[in-house]
Amino acid sequence: MIYLDTSALIKLYIRESGSEEVQDWVASQDDPLPLWELQEMEFVNALYLKVFWKDISLRDAETQIDLLRKRREKGYYVYPDFDRLSWVEMFFRVCRATPEIGSRTLDIQHVACACLLDPDAFISYDERQRNLATKLNLPLLPKVL
Numbered sequence: 021m022i023y024l025d026t027s028a029l030i031k032l033y034i035r036e037s038g039s040e041e042v043q044d045w046v047a048s049q050d051d052p053l054p055l056w057e058l059q060e061m062e063f064v065n066a067l068y069l070k071v072f073w074k075d076i077s078l079r080d081a082e083t084q085i086d087l088l089r090k091r092r093e094k095g096y097y098v099y100p101d102f103d104r105l106s107w108v109e110m111f112f113r114v115c116r117a118t119p120e121i122g123s124r125t126l127d128i129q130h131v132a133c134a135c136l137l138d139p140d141a142f143i144s145y146d147e148r149q150r151n152l153a154t155k156l157n158l159p160l161l162p163k164v165l
Contacts, residue, residue, distance in 0.1 A: 021051040023139040033084040055097035
């Protein structure tokens with residue numbers, strides 16, 4: 021199973037640098053992708069931010085949001101089944117790296133979730149999140165940005 025943080029997930033819906041490699045990694049595995057509530061919320065807001073920045077139209081954003089939800093309904097994504105208390109405890113463990121790395125709360129939440137899910141690969145294009153994932157020994161893709 022692979023874990024896509026939001027910077028990678030959005031590349032499945034909006035053509036950006038790295039979109040093709042994310043598509044290839046997703047296509048190379050059989051498991052549905054974990055997509056949890058916070059990640060879906062972050063994805064939706066990221067698309068609306070692209071509208072604000074005039075990168076895409078509102079119609080395009082809503083089309084992509086609808087596509088993600090349809091794919092979730094078809095089983096391409098699954099909400100991971102993990103104990104939320106364990107996730108909170110993992111969050112506190114992971115955030116101990118903040119004084120050294122400068123991690124943001126959402127980055128810590130993603131990495132804590134990934135630590136609980138123990139993915140074959142953690143895919144991120146966010147440098148701070150990648151630093152945190154490396155510190156926690158998550159198998160990271162892409163190897164180099």
